Amino acid sequence: MQSIKEIREQFPILGTSVNGKPLVYLDNAASAQRPQSVTGKWLSLVEEANANIHRGLHRLSNEATREYEDTREAVRAFINAESAREIIFTSGATASVNLVAFSFGEAFVREGDEVIVSASEHHSNIVPWQMMCLRRRASLKVLDIDKNGLLQPEALGKLISQKTKIIAISQCSNVLGLKNDIKSLVQTAHKKGVPVLVDGAQGIVHSAVDVRDLDCDFYVFSGHKMYAATGTGVLYGKLKWLQEMPPYMGGGEMIQSVSFENTVYAQSPAKFEAGTQNFNSVPTLVPAMEFLRSARESALVEREQESIVEFMLEQLRADCRIRLYGDTGRREDKIPLFSIAVDGAHHEDLALILDKMGIATRSGQMCAEPLMDRLGVTGLLRISFAPYNTLEEAEYFIKSLRRAIEMLI
Amino acid sequence: MMSLEERKAAVVEEFSMYDEWLDKYEYLIELGKSLEEFPESEKTEDNLIKGCQSRVWLSSTVEDGKLFFRADSDAIITKGIISLLTGVYSGATPAEISADDFGFVEEIGLKENLSPTRAGGLAAMIETIKKTARENL
Numbered sequence: 250m251q252s253i254k255e256i257r258e259q260f261p262i263l264g265t266s267v268n269g270k271p272l273v274y275l276d277n278a279a280s281a282q283r284p285q286s287v288t289g290k291w292l293s294l295v296e297e298a299n300a301n302i303h304r305g306l307h308r309l310s311n312e313a314t315r316e317y318e319d320t321r322e323a324v325r326a327f328i329n330a331e332s333a334r335e336i337i338f339t340s341g342a343t344a345s346v347n348l349v350a351f352s353f354g355e356a357f358v359r360e361g362d363e364v365i366v367s368a369s370e371h372h373s374n375i376v377p378w379q380m381m382c383l384r385r386r387a388s389l390k391v392l393d394i395d396k397n398g399l400l401q402p403e404a405l406g407k408l409i410s411q412k413t414k415i416i417a418i419s420q421c422s423n424v425l426g427l428k429n430d431i432k433s434l435v436q437t438a439h440k441k442g443v444p445v446l447v448d449g450a451q452g453i454v455h456s457a458v459d460v461r462d463l464d465c466d467f468y469v470f471s472g473h474k475m476y477a478a479t480g481t482g483v484l485y486g487k488l489k490w491l492q493e494m495p496p497y498m499g500g501g502e503m504i505q506s507v508s509f510e511n512t513v514y515a516q517s518p519a520k521f522e523a524g525t526q527n528f529n530s531v532p533t534l535v536p537a538m539e540f541l542r543s544a545r546e547s548a549l550v551e552r553e554q555e556s557i558v559e560f561m562l563e564q565l566r567a568d569c570r571i572r573l574y575g576d577t578g579r580r581e582d583k584i585p586l587f588s589i590a591v592d593g594a595h596h597e598d599l600a601l602i603l604d605k606m607g608i609a610t611r612s613g614q615m616c617a618e619p620l621m622d623r624l625g626v627t628g629l630l631r632i633s634f635a636p637y638n639t640l641e642e643a644e645y646f647i648k649s650l651r652r653a654i655e656m657l658i
Numbered sequence: 659m660m661s662l663e664e665r666k667a668a669v670v671e672e673f674s675m676y677d678e679w680l681d682k683y684e685y686l687i688e689l690g691k692s693l694e695e696f697p698e699s700e701k702t703e704d705n706l707i708k709g710c711q712s713r714v715w716l717s718s719t720v721e722d723g724k725l726f727f728r729a730d731s732d733a734i735i736t737k738g739i740i741s742l743l744t745g746v747y748s749g750a751t752p753a754e755i756s757a758d759d760f761g762f763v764e765e766i767g768l769k770e771n772l773s774p775t776r777a778g779g780l781a782a783m784i785e786t787i788k789k790t791a792r793e794n795l
Binding site: 594595613627 | 679680683684687711712713732733734735736
């Protein structure tokens with residue numbers, strides 16, 4: 250079994266310094282670091298198998314195509330989709346949501362219809378739906394969070410009407426760091442015949458995902474938050490929907506035949522993958538999923554993460570100057586992500602001082618302005634952990650946070 | 659009263675006394691805390707500087723042909739930075755400000771020690787001071 254130290258050695262960036270201090274990277278929810286297996290994969294594809302995919306008949310093209318399509322199968326298996334045709338590669342979760350909002354909207358949403366999103370969504374799971382509603386003359390309804398910050402199936406059931414065409418919710422809010430009960434939420438929606446898109450950008454990083462068990466209609470996530478190369482993303486969609494949806498973009502390789510009179514589109518997934526794909530980067534999802542899987546199976550990582558979460562919850566709850574958001578009191582609801590406000594100290598000041606102490610955190614609205622308004626804050630400070638983080642780093646963070654607060658108040 | 663050039667030189671000298679950036683932040687925090695109170699009535703949409711992560715307000719008055727600035731922010735380091743700027747440029751004429759290159763900001767290393775997001779905010783503050791000067795020429 251690999252020790253945490255051995256895991257850290259796979260991430261050269263973790264051994265660097267910032268502002269003369271050893272880097273303590275606690276902004277993993279924004280983008281995680283990449284292991285050498287991921288960068289190595291990218292480099293070997295560029296250096297040894299670089300050619301456009303699905304086109305050439307030469308060896309390099311075949312090799313690149315095989316890597317790309319093997320990744321599709323690996324992603325299918327990773328989230329337990331029924332068919333590889335249900336896996337579409339995009340540039341990230343945002344692109345995946347935009348694709349569904351456009352194509353599903355074109356096919357199924359009419360004037361007067363309704364779309365439901367939740368109050369805790371990232372802008373990427375709000376704005377594409379607003380744009381679609383404007384285009385289709387539909388209206389956007391908002392499912393509120395409960396007092397703990399979770400989404401409740403009963404509340405969703407009440408919000409669904411005859412006109413509801415689709416529901417878009419996140420598995421884990423990027424601010425609150427709480428796991429929603431997606432399975433129950435989907436069941437509630439399906440009882441009323443409404444499909445559900447799940448934003449899994451944070452969710453897939455912190456839990457094993459089985460889309461058939463969740464029974465969601467669409468599931469989206471980004472590669473860069475799960476240790477793969479940036480510019481990679483996945484859209485899972487049930488084939489029954491993908492077949493009925495028109496393409497989002499037109500271009501090369503998404504067609505069966507093209508003439509000036511009539512163009513016939515290809516089947517999914519090609520229908521949704523117009524233009525040259527990110528064939529050097531998409532295959533990095535394979536070593537990234539491998540890293541995620543091995544981290545999940547490691548008892549050492551689990552123990553370290555448990556101590557980090559316990560320590561953070563205990564320390565943040567105990568300090569009366571600190572308000573912790575997304576705390577239900579139940580450990581099992583929480584991913585290792587903590588958003589806080591400090592009375593009398595601005596989140597921006599805290600992040601700036603922590604940076605000088607070598608600690609990377611996130612401050613501000615975190616692309617969730619409606620949630621910030623709902624919580625009554627202008628922004629928060631977010632600290633998010635990955636399997637390569639240690640309890641020692643969490644302790645250093647708390648010590649540094651105290652020092653920063655003392656400087657500011 | 660010191661001239662604009664003397665005020666700039668004083669800030670550069672003060673800043674060079676601190677080697678560590680944490681100490682410079684401490685100095686900015688003190689500056690921010692000692693900034694005279696900004697009237698709530700002036701915290702208007704018009705006085706809000708766009709392009710900062712935190713909220714920054716800036717208002718100005720003209721006395722004897724000289725500009726005087728007042729500012730506030732909900733973030734204390736930002737407040738320190740804006741108070742540093744208003745301290746230097748208050749009392750200067752619109753013509754002096756318009757002719758100034760704001761080079762002392764680079765000299766004290768403020769720009770490279772702020773993230774691009776915050777440096778954007780700093781640029782917005784400087785732009786607002788320049789714009790106020792232009793409007794009063």
